[in-house]
Amino acid sequence: MAADRGPRSAKGPKGEARANARASTPTPTTPSRNVLYLPLALSAVIGALAFLPRVQANPRLTFSVWGAVAVLLAWLAVLYVRLKRTDEGRSFVAVLRKQHYIQACVQLSIYAYWGWYWRPVYEFAGLFLAQLAFAYAFDMLLSWSRHQNYTLGFGPFPIVFSTNLFIWFKDDWFYLQFLMLAVGFVGKEFVRWEREGKRVHIFNPSAFTLGLFSLVLIATGTTDLTWGPDIASTLTLAPYIYTYLFAVGLVCLYFFSITLLTGAAAAVLFGGSWVYAAVTGVPYFIDSEIPAAVFLGLHLLVTDPSTSPRTPPGKLLFGAMYGGGVLALYGLLSSSGVPTHYDKLLCVPLLNLSIRGIDALVARLRASPAWGSLRLEWAFGRPNPAYMGIWVVFFLSMAALGRADGRHTGDSLPFWEQACAEDRSNACERLLRLEATYCGDASAWACNELGVAYTEGRLTTADADLAAGYFSRACELRFQAACVNLLDPTRTSRAEPRLLDLRLLLREGGLNRMGDTEGEIYARACEHGWTFACSRVAVSL
Amino acid sequence: MSSFLKRWPALAALGLVAAVWLALRLAPASPADAEAAATPPVELPVELPGFRADSWFLPDEDLLGFVQVPGGAFVMGSDAGVDPLAFDIERWSPTAAQGTVDVPTFYLGRYEVTVAQYAAFVRATGYRVADAGALTGRPNFPVASVSWTDALAYARWLGEMLAGSAATPAPLARLLGGGWRVTLPTEAEWEKAARGADTRIYPWGNEPRAERANYQGPGPTRVGAFECPECPYGLADMSGNVWEWTRSPYQPYPYDPTDDTQGLDAEALWVMRGGSFSDGPQNIRAGVRGGADPGARRPFIGFRVALSRP
Numbered sequence: 001m002a003a004d005r006g007p008r009s010a011k012g013p014k015g016e017a018r019a020n021a022r023a024s025t026p027t028p029t030t031p032s033r034n035v036l037y038l039p040l041a042l043s044a045v046i047g048a049l050a051f052l053p054r055v056q057a058n059p060r061l062t063f064s065v066w067g068a069v070a071v072l073l074a075w076l077a078v079l080y081v082r083l084k085r086t087d088e089g090r091s092f093v094a095v096l097r098k099q100h101y102i103q104a105c106v107q108l109s110i111y112a113y114w115g116w117y118w119r120p121v122y123e124f125a126g127l128f129l130a131q132l133a134f135a136y137a138f139d140m141l142l143s144w145s146r147h148q149n150y151t152l153g154f155g156p157f158p159i160v161f162s163t164n165l166f167i168w169f170k171d172d173w174f175y176l177q178f179l180m181l182a183v184g185f186v187g188k189e190f191v192r193w194e195r196e197g198k199r200v201h202i203f204n205p206s207a208f209t210l211g212l213f214s215l216v217l218i219a220t221g222t223t224d225l226t227w228g229p230d231i232a233s234t235l236t237l238a239p240y241i242y243t244y245l246f247a248v249g250l251v252c253l254y255f256f257s258i259t260l261l262t263g264a265a266a267a268v269l270f271g272g273s274w275v276y277a278a279v280t281g282v283p284y285f286i287d288s289e290i291p292a293a294v295f296l297g298l299h300l301l302v303t304d305p306s307t308s309p310r311t312p313p314g315k316l317l318f319g320a321m322y323g324g325g326v327l328a329l330y331g332l333l334s335s336s337g338v339p340t341h342y343d344k345l346l347c348v349p350l351l352n353l354s355i356r357g358i359d360a361l362v363a364r365l366r367a368s369p370a371w372g373s374l375r376l377e378w379a380f381g382r383p384n385p386a387y388m389g390i391w392v393v394f395f396l397s398m399a400a401l402g403r404a405d406g407r408h409t410g411d412s413l414p415f416w417e418q419a420c421a422e423d424r425s426n427a428c429e430r431l432l433r434l435e436a437t438y439c440g441d442a443s444a445w446a447c448n449e450l451g452v453a454y455t456e457g458r459l460t461t462a463d464a465d466l467a468a469g470y471f472s473r474a475c476e477l478r479f480q481a482a483c484v485n486l487l488d489p490t491r492t493s494r495a496e497p498r499l500l501d502l503r504l505l506l507r508e509g510g511l512n513r514m515g516d517t518e519g520e521i522y523a524r525a526c527e528h529g530w531t532f533a534c535s536r537v538a539v540s541l
Numbered sequence: 542m543s544s545f546l547k548r549w550p551a552l553a554a555l556g557l558v559a560a561v562w563l564a565l566r567l568a569p570a571s572p573a574d575a576e577a578a579a580t581p582p583v584e585l586p587v588e589l590p591g592f593r594a595d596s597w598f599l600p601d602e603d604l605l606g607f608v609q610v611p612g613g614a615f616v617m618g619s620d621a622g623v624d625p626l627a628f629d630i631e632r633w634s635p636t637a638a639q640g641t642v643d644v645p646t647f648y649l650g651r652y653e654v655t656v657a658q659y660a661a662f663v664r665a666t667g668y669r670v671a672d673a674g675a676l677t678g679r680p681n682f683p684v685a686s687v688s689w690t691d692a693l694a695y696a697r698w699l700g701e702m703l704a705g706s707a708a709t710p711a712p713l714a715r716l717l718g719g720g721w722r723v724t725l726p727t728e729a730e731w732e733k734a735a736r737g738a739d740t741r742i743y744p745w746g747n748e749p750r751a752e753r754a755n756y757q758g759p760g761p762t763r764v765g766a767f768e769c770p771e772c773p774y775g776l777a778d779m780s781g782n783v784w785e786w787t788r789s790p791y792q793p794y795p796y797d798p799t800d801d802t803q804g805l806d807a808e809a810l811w812v813m814r815g816g817s818f819s820d821g822p823q824n825i826r827a828g829v830r831g832g833a834d835p836g837a838r839r840p841f842i843g844f845r846v847a848l849s850r851p
Contacts, residue, residue, distance in 0.1 A: 468694065468697070471690075472690040472693075472694065475689070475690050475835045475836070476688060476690055476834075476835055476836030477836070478808040478809075478834060478835065478836075479808075480790070480807050480808060480809050483689070483690075483790075483809075483811070483835055486690060486693050487693070487724070487788055489697075498808075
């Protein structure tokens with residue numbers, strides 16, 4: 001969500017407007033150059049964090065953190081000289097906005113829960129802190145370079161937290177993480193338009209920079225510079241993550257009246273996914289009804305009141321467009337061979353750009369005779385808790401049907417093998433993609449299956465060199481059938497997955513099965529449709 | 542500036558896109574990626590005495606170093622009564638110390654595959670060198686630090702090169718045209734080539750001889766450096782220098798030529814033969830059997846290629 005700037009910020013719905021009105025009453029401090037000690041202190045904090053073992057472990061990461069400090073100090077020096085020359089000062093005003101601190105609390109609770117099951121999140125804490133300090137210092141310097149006053153509050157928190165919920169640059173490129181934050185603030189400051197008589201930023205800052213970086217990462221073929229896919233897939237390591245996101249999301253829905261937006265997006269995604277599965281016999285998203293990261297996005301990424309429509313029909317339309325956009329982008333990205341986790345990020349800036357059009361459309365619709373005859377004004381005039389009630393019933397229904405935290409059909413490789421054999425829509429392509437993922441994770445069985453596929457040329461175009469590469473990898477992982485395939489390319493040998501392979505193949509989106517007993521693994525494999533495993537369950541128990 | 546930004550927010554956004562694009566394009570590769578992507582310097586000599594630079598540095602001989610090993614039976618395994626250094630794994634069966642195996646005619650490389658030959662393969666194909674040590678030896682030294690899969694990849698490539706080259710000697714081209722394949726020898730082929738038709742313990746006789754092979758030494762030597770007129774078929778370095786991969790899985794005797802591709806559920810090791818420069822006399826015997834992971838890359842493991850009937 002956005003970090004708005006006090007008196008110049010756009011007013012949201014009634015409750016939000018009241019909050020802002022209350023918040024805008026504090027008076028600014030007396031202008032002084034002493035306020036520059038604040039970004040100086042923040043730079044010192046970032047510099048101190050460079051000495052953390054986590055940062056020191058990678059020289060490039062250390063350099064990135066020091067680089068951020070150097071940029072801030074240089075900017076600070078230039079600003080100080082300018083202010084001294086003109087004998088000016090700068091001031092700030094403390095304004096605590098509900099949409100910032102509530103949003104930040106919700107995001108923090110998600111990090112806490114997720115990090116409990118995926119420890120890199122906790123290990124990242126120092127770098128979160130460094131980013132927060134950088135965000136505050138950057139925002140202050142940007143503001144004081146252009147204005148007299150800086151609104152000090154919790155604004156940078158949701159921007160930093162929201163950005164990091166979707167993309168982390170790997171340690172070797174961490175300076176781009178600082179750049180990504182900077183672009184978010186620059187976008188908020190400079191890319192503005194007139195809306196309802198006020199000059200406001202067009203884009204949700206975190207969504208803008210995430211969308212922008214996603215676009216460029218894809219276009220430059222550098223998607224592997226980030227931990228994006230890992231972030232998206234490890235969310236499901238936390239049990240009942242959908243229920244958890246739903247529960248904490250209710251807080252945002254209640255306080256910011258965005259139920260129609262979130263609900264419409266979820267309904268389109270669930271509905272679209274269901275219709276696709278009903279027509280084709282295979283799920284739309286490979287391993288879930290709605291990917292957990294998308295579910296997160298529709299609660300916390302797309303719901304900034306400042307950059308989404310104000311009216312209930314507008315919110316409904318906006319949410320539906322987000323759901324449709326994610327569905328379309330997922331299809332587009334997967335058919336282009338691009339990592340699909342960018343689906344939830346790319347469409348948000350475009351949607352932000354569309355809100356004036358949505359507002360205008362809603363105004364026209366309201367003026368039409370059909371609007372009155374269909375009693376839509378009444379329908380859209382219900383209080384937010386009424387919509388929340390519908391949303392709760394909807395989600396609980398989905399959960400009861402196993403469409404949320406339940407095991408998903410697409411988690412099962414035998415399902416995709418069967419679907420491929422039956423020539424269902426895109427099933428062979430997805431089977432190969434899944435096997436490539438598992439092969440990359442060191443499942444020798446999956447590598448051998450890929451080698452067989454590229455040797456036989458049934459599921460994809462035959463490619464002897466590619467096949468040899470997959471067989472080599474599988475063989476080096478001691479999968480005997482693959483070694484035999486290397487020896488005799490004229491015929492192909494296959495074997496059932498080994499216990500180690502099954503531990504990898506049964507992760508269901510990220511579960512760690514390395515500690516499971518042999519019996520548990522075979523039992524789970526049997527549930528997944530590995531028939532050979534069923535006969536081994538009794539033996540191993 | 543600010544009026545421009547007010548009027549043209551889309552252009553400003555495009556400017557940001559361009560800036561980010563530039564940042565990412567200029568992002569240097571990480572050390573880890575750079576290491577993975579870097580092809581070690583593949584230096585090939587202009588000339589190498591005894592080898593043909595125009596034929597992938599194969600030996601300058603009529604059959605480019607392939608030596609015929611005539612078909613027929615030979616005695617495989619070790620008799621601890623005759624060879625006190627024999628390991629149990631070399632015993633043929635509970636009732637017999639050794640067994641007889643009939644091996645069809647095949648061809649075996651006179652020398653172990655050299656660094657220059659392997660470098661020619663890497664340069665031609667861009668094959669990933671997982672252990673840079675493979676190419677650090679001198680050109681006429683045996684290539685080492687290569688896995689079983691690397692060895693097979695080289696053999697496959699060499700077969701394709703020889704089959705497609707007009708410069709390939711006619712007898713060799715005929716064999717390749719008839720379906721013969723360049724591959725690794727089976728362990729039976731290897732042992733027959735090392736031992737010949739009699740039951741000698743070492744390729745030159747029954748006693749270790751320091752002047753016949755590179756063993757118990759500080760490192761590998763150039764291929765063929767040790768003269769061995771007594772060795773069968775004129776093959777060099779069948780004992781010592783580097784262990785040599787075979788295409789046989791490591792299984793208990795009796796050896797069965799038909800079972801090399803069975804037991805797919807197992808996680809077999811693959812047999813290597815001949816011992817290396819770092820081994821003592823016990824491990825350089827013709828009958829000794831070593832086993833290693835197919836992905837193992839060690840400075841004392843190399844290979845030689847065979848030409849086998851389909």
